[in-house]
Amino acid sequence: MITNRQIVLAGRPKGMPGLEHFRFVDAPLPEPALGQALVRTLYLSVDPYMRGRMNEGKSYVPPYPLNEVISGGSIGQVVESKHEGLKPGDLVSGQWGWQQYATANAARLSKIDTNLAPITTSLGVLGMTGLTAYFGLLDIGKPQPGETVVVSGAAGAVGMVVGQIAKIQGCRVIGIAGSDEKIAYLTEELGFDAALNYKTEDLPKALAESCPLGVDVYFDNVGGAVSDAVLSLINTGARIPLCGQISLYNLKEPDVGPRVQTQLLINKALMKGFIIGDYASRFPEGITQLAKWVTGKQIRYAENVVQGFENTPQAFLDLFSGENIGKQLVKVADPE
Ligand SMILES: NC(=O)c1ccc[n+]([C@@H]2O[C@H](COP(=O)([O-])OP(=O)(O)OC[C@H]3O[C@@H](n4cnc5c(N)ncnc54)[C@H](OP(=O)(O)O)[C@@H]3O)[C@@H](O)[C@H]2O)c1
Structure with missing residues (x-):
């Protein structure tokens, strides 16, 4: 039986976070409801703002709840779809976060334009x-x-x-x-x-x-x-x-x-x-211009891709010691 490995917030750090603030859990594979797709994670984004969400208190986004999956930018491939706009094999980005599989409403998934640039750019220079x-x-x-x-x-x-x-x-x-x-x-x-x-x-x-x-x-x-x-x-x-x-x-x-x-x-x-x-309504304008600059080689980008889902917490912690040149990503799986 396939299980869904997830990483949840295990505690709220005071000062520098450590591996002890995260916990791996195994959950059953989720079933997509009508209007949803089941997605298999390929890449995860780890970002400095996530540190703020580990704290309690008011900010521009709510804190991560304890013992729940850490949400964040993600790329995946549709495994099963109950929405006419998505089919198995489609590459999508969303916010399902640190887990190997997820279900999401189709409206919360964006199809990745694979003609623009490598798919990882949708979490970085084109994201x-x-x-x-x-x-x-x-x-x-x-x-x-x-x-x-x-x-x-x-x-x-x-x-x-x-x-x-x-x-x-x-x-x-x-x-x-x-x-x-x-x-x-x-x-x-x-x-x-x-x-x-x-x-x-x-x-x-x-x-x-x-x-x-x-x-x-x-x-x-x-x-x-x-x-x-x-x-x-x-x-x-x-x-x-x-x-x-x-x-x-x-x-x-x-x-x-x-x-x-x-x-x-x-x-x-x-x-x-x-x-x-707050600029969401203008994202298409920004992506179009950034993609022109990237394909025209006026903007170059670097990605630091850490291999393996199990290394996600460490990849996040490494942001604070400056291990990365460019966008810090975790590769979870290859597309089929
Ligand atoms: N306002 C927004 O909507 C928004 C959106 C995205 C990101 N951000 C913010 O933008 C900043 C950059 O984010 P990013 O995603 O591009 O991350 P990033 O720069 O790719 O990674 C974090 C970098 O911060 C540096 N750093 C870590 N601790 C530091 C310290 N104590 N003093 C100085 N530099 C330190 C490290 O580089 P060094 O080796 O140079 O120290 C590290 O590589 C972050 O502050 C993030 O929270 C804001």
């Missing part, structure tokens, strides 16, 4: 993270030719797309990331004008040298001391899309840093938080 880069940078950052754009978390899924879109817009682009391998990748492979290793360099000094004309757009993926250093260099009229604060997600106590309001005030700067789901 949630690429769209986050696209709308956050263009809608809030509004980069203009000749401006200086700084992006933190630059070698990650969102950051590497941000930097390349900023280059397409004619900007000077500086990336900040956490290893020399990432720095080399950004400057040698992706065409960033400069990249700085925040773990080994004197960041305020290195940034001042790399940004002699100041900073017009700061795309903030990490927060904390990295962002303090960038914000001290912003120009009049700077725009700061506030995308993520990963350096703060595992702190046990709230962090108090420099208070930035004066800096924003005297520079008449805009700092704006955004959540990508």
Whole structure:
């Protein structure tokens, strides 16, 4: 008998999460109801925002319930369908999360266009993270030719797309990331004008040298001391899309840093938080443009594909030690 292996939330971490916060369970294979499909998981997305959902408390999405499957971006293949729009063999993406099989309403599954690019891109550069880069940078950052754009978390899924879109817009682009391998990748492979290793360099000094004309757009993926250093260099009229604060997600106590309001005030700067789901009605526009750039090789992407469903929790934890260049994914199975 086929069972459905699942990963559930076993406890709520205080500080850095560990493997003990997840538990593997075996459930019976679910039966699709009318209007649903049974899907076999091929790839799973692991994302920093999932850390926030492990906590209790109010946020823009509800916390993961204890002892329930961790939901998140997923790619799979239809095994059985009770909806006329889907047939066995179709490749689909959805949000069923960390389990080997799932049933879902057809309306909650998107067919993957396999002509555009490899299917994994629907979780990365042509999916949630690429769209986050696209709308956050263009809608809030509004980069203009000749401006200086700084992006933190630059070698990650969102950051590497941000930097390349900023280059397409004619900007000077500086990336900040956490290893020399990432720095080399950004400057040698992706065409960033400069990249700085925040773990080994004197960041305020290195940034001042790399940004002699100041900073017009700061795309903030990490927060904390990295962002303090960038914000001290912003120009009049700077725009700061506030995308993520990963350096703060595992702190046990709230962090108090420099208070930035004066800096924003005297520079008449805009700092704006955004959540990508709010752009859902414009996703087709974003995917169409990103796909053009990807097929035209103006945007390149990297994926760090961890093999095996059993390694999903570790692949998630590795985001916080920066193991990944590009989108962190887990490969669960090959398509049939
Ligand atoms: N607003 C939205 O709708 C939205 C959507 C998607 C993602 N996000 C946010 O965007 C950010 C990037 O997400 P992603 O999916 O592209 O992840 P990612 O950048 O591919 O992976 C996370 C990276 O964060 C860096 N990092 C980890 N701990 C850090 C720390 N303490 N200080 C500085 N950097 C640290 C690591 O790279 P290094 O080696 O460089 O440290 C790691 O590789 C996250 O903050 C995420 O929460 C927001």
